[in-house]
Amino acid sequence: xxxxxxxxxxxxxxxxxxxxxxxxxxxxxxxxxxxxxxxxxxxxxxxxxxxxxxxxxxxxxxxxxxxxxxxxxxxxxxxxxxxxxxxxxxxxxxxxxxxxxxxxxxxxxxxxxxxxxxxxxxxxxxxxxxxxxxxxxxxxxxxxxxxxxxxxxxxxxxxxxxxxxxxxxxxxxxxxxxxxxxxxxxxxxxxxxxxxxxxxxxxxxxxxxxxxxxxxxxxxxxxxxxxxxxxxxxxxxxxxxxxxxxxxxxxxxxxxxxxxxxxxxxxxxxxxxxxxxxxxxxxxxxxxxxxxxx
Amino acid sequence: xxxxxxxxxxxxxxxxxxxxxxxxxxxxxxxxxxxxxxxxxxxxxxxxxxxxxxxxxxxxxxxxxxxxxxxxxxxxxxxxxxxxxxxxxxxxxxxxxxxxxxxxxxxxxxxxxxxxxxxxxxxxxxxxxxxxxxxxxxxxxxxxxxxxxxxxxxxxxxxxxxxxxxxxxxxxxxxxxxxxxxxxxxxxxxxxxxxxxxxxxxxxxxxxxxxxxxxxxxxxxxxxxxxxxxxxxxxxxxxxxxxxxxxxxxxxxxxxxxxxxxxxxxxxxxxxxxxxxxxxxxxxxxxxxxxxxxxxxxxxxxxxxxxxx
Numbered sequence: 001x002x003x004x005x006x007x008x009x010x011x012x013x014x015x016x017x018x019x020x021x022x023x024x025x026x027x028x029x030x031x032x033x034x035x036x037x038x039x040x041x042x043x044x045x046x047x048x049x050x051x052x053x054x055x056x057x058x059x060x061x062x063x064x065x066x067x068x069x070x071x072x073x074x075x076x077x078x079x080x081x082x083x084x085x086x087x088x089x090x091x092x093x094x095x096x097x098x099x100x101x102x103x104x105x106x107x108x109x110x111x112x113x114x115x116x117x118x119x120x121x122x123x124x125x126x127x128x129x130x131x132x133x134x135x136x137x138x139x140x141x142x143x144x145x146x147x148x149x150x151x152x153x154x155x156x157x158x159x160x161x162x163x164x165x166x167x168x169x170x171x172x173x174x175x176x177x178x179x180x181x182x183x184x185x186x187x188x189x190x191x192x193x194x195x196x197x198x199x200x201x202x203x204x205x206x207x208x209x210x211x212x213x214x215x216x217x218x219x220x221x222x223x224x225x226x227x228x229x230x231x232x233x234x235x236x237x238x239x240x241x242x243x244x245x246x247x248x249x250x251x252x253x254x255x256x257x258x259x260x261x262x263x264x265x266x267x268x269x270x271x272x273x274x275x276x277x278x279x280x281x282x283x284x285x286x287x288x289x290x291x292x293x294x
Numbered sequence: 295x296x297x298x299x300x301x302x303x304x305x306x307x308x309x310x311x312x313x314x315x316x317x318x319x320x321x322x323x324x325x326x327x328x329x330x331x332x333x334x335x336x337x338x339x340x341x342x343x344x345x346x347x348x349x350x351x352x353x354x355x356x357x358x359x360x361x362x363x364x365x366x367x368x369x370x371x372x373x374x375x376x377x378x379x380x381x382x383x384x385x386x387x388x389x390x391x392x393x394x395x396x397x398x399x400x401x402x403x404x405x406x407x408x409x410x411x412x413x414x415x416x417x418x419x420x421x422x423x424x425x426x427x428x429x430x431x432x433x434x435x436x437x438x439x440x441x442x443x444x445x446x447x448x449x450x451x452x453x454x455x456x457x458x459x460x461x462x463x464x465x466x467x468x469x470x471x472x473x474x475x476x477x478x479x480x481x482x483x484x485x486x487x488x489x490x491x492x493x494x495x496x497x498x499x500x501x502x503x504x505x506x507x508x509x510x511x512x513x514x515x516x517x518x519x520x521x522x523x524x525x526x527x528x529x530x531x532x533x534x535x536x537x538x539x540x541x542x543x544x545x546x547x548x549x550x551x552x553x554x555x556x557x558x559x560x561x562x563x564x565x566x567x568x569x570x571x572x573x574x575x576x577x578x579x580x581x582x583x584x585x586x587x588x589x590x591x592x593x594x595x596x597x598x599x600x601x602x603x
Contacts, residue, residue, distance in 0.1 A: 134312030137583045138575075141541040142559075146317070146575045149563040150324040226437060230545055233439055234560055249440060253549070260447055267440030274435035 025287040032283020038276025046092040055083035057090040057243050066259045076261040087243035088269050094244045098155055099224040102162045107217050110170025115201050118178025135168040141230055153236040170216055177209035211288035219281035222274040229270050245270045298594055306587050313579045318362050321572050322355060371573035376565050381573035384558055392554035396539040398474035403481035411489025416516060433483030438542045442476035442549040459551035473550040477542045481535045488531055493524040526597055533589035537582050
């Protein structure tokens with residue numbers, strides 16, 4: 001009896017879930033870890049902005065107009081004497097929030113439409129894929145600019161533009177996944193025992209299509225942050241006095257000759273954060289690639 | 295071959311129509327009365343009625359769409375609300391500047407990006423490979439306008455080598471250097487990453503091993519056997535880069551006071567000049583479609599597998 005137990009224990013290996021394997025691979029990849037570190041750091045900064053920021057990001061003090069970086073103001077001050085570091089810290093909140101919500105909109109819509117197109121096929125698939133093809137004919141930023149031009153500047157119109165066009169890429173990826181999963185035996189069995197279409201879609205297909213969605217969501221986050229920054233840089237996104245990295249670069253542009261730090265630092269932050277999301281996305285792609293499973 | 299070409303061109307027509315429909319819809323549902331935008335906010339009701347009739351604004355939406363489509367096909371984008379200049383005239387005038395900028399950026403991107411990518415692949419895991427790929431990853435992540443500001447600060451203000459903005463008509467070709475580098479950074483980084491991974495894949499193919507084992511010199515293996523096939527994905531990507539350059543131009547032109555389409559668009563938005571915005575958006579989208587079409591066709595020329603599909 002005791003012998004048997006030992007045997008059983010040895011022969012049953014601990015179940016290795018996809019996510020555990022992926023996590024192990026991810027933390028072995030140094031660049032991906034760096035990306036994860038940057039992302040976690042900026043998320044923490046955004047959450048605890050009120051405590052971390054050394055100054056009130058809105059406090060105007062004209063006596064401190066355009067001070068170069070110094071011991072008190074590590075990254076200098078802007079034309080209203082506001083602390084640039086504090087504005088960057090609070091800008092993290094604005095940029096991440098907008099990037100996150102924009103990404104949630106595009107991933108959700110893209111996943112649903114991709115599931116529908118791939119699963120139903122036929123004319124629904126044709127219709128959705130034709131629309132995707134047309135949306136791909138618009139450069140993304142240009143389309144967002146057009147929407148903002150028509151409906152007016154501001155973040156809700158950025159969300160609107162993303163809802164109208166941002167889902168296209170995701171839906172194509174999800175559709176591809178669904179097409180390859182649809183014909184598998186486990187889907188046939190699910191159908192055979194009478195599972196409803198929605199159950200099959202969300203309980204059986206979606207979990208198996210999750211890794212490319214996660215990769216796309218991570219890589220796309222950098223793109224959305226860049227989009228918000230670009231729009232705010234053009235004066236069409238986040239409006240003054242709310243601090244946003246893009247609008248800080250824009251207002252700094254006018255003073256770049258006398259105050260190089262003003263446009264440069266917010267730009268560095270944009271680059272580092274987007275870099276972080278890209279590294280993490282690349283790392284996730286390598287970690288979640290099922291072709292690498294042994 | 296011709297069949298493939300013709301089929302591909304015909305396939306582009308619905309995309310053109312779709313793009314025009316979406317652009318039309320966007321401006322059709324725009325808040326505000328277009329007749330008032332044309333005539334001014336304080337126009338008489340009679341004048342407004344006349345304008346509605348003249349522009350077909352009193353018709354149902356689908357008739358308005360066909361009127362719009364008819365105008366687009368005849369390349370009639372209307373007149374600017376602000377300057378009353380025909381929009382097409384401004385677009386063509388500005389397009390030249392954007393095309394020059396995009397062309398130089400493209401050359402820089404291909405030249406630097408592909409070269410770096412190939413060297414990286416051939417010397418995989420070398421110091422060059424690591425440094426080049428980290429720079430490429432940073433390059434993909436850096437906002438165009440920020441790169442532009444850095445270039446301006448270093449080469450414009452501090453060293454005084456290059457103009458601080460302005461067009462060829464003032465400064466000659468010197469004027470294009472900084473904006474082209476700024477705009478070319480992102481595509482160069484993309485190309486480097488793409489060329490590297492594509493080259494790495496090709497190098498591991500059996501025919502390369504065959505070439506090496508039968509004693510073909512390494513240089514010949516790389517440049518003659520591997521490079522040609524490794525460049526195919528790079529060509530495919532070129533179409534997407536055109537889109538990147540066109541949108542990047544909107545931001546770059548703002549920094550460098552470059553008189554191109556991007557600035558025309560942004561100016562149109564600031565003036566709420568709807569015909570200008572509509573015209574530039576649809577024009578840029580069409581250029582993008584045509585660029586992708588050309589890429590697809592040249593892809594078929596390079597890779598025979600495509601046209602026999």
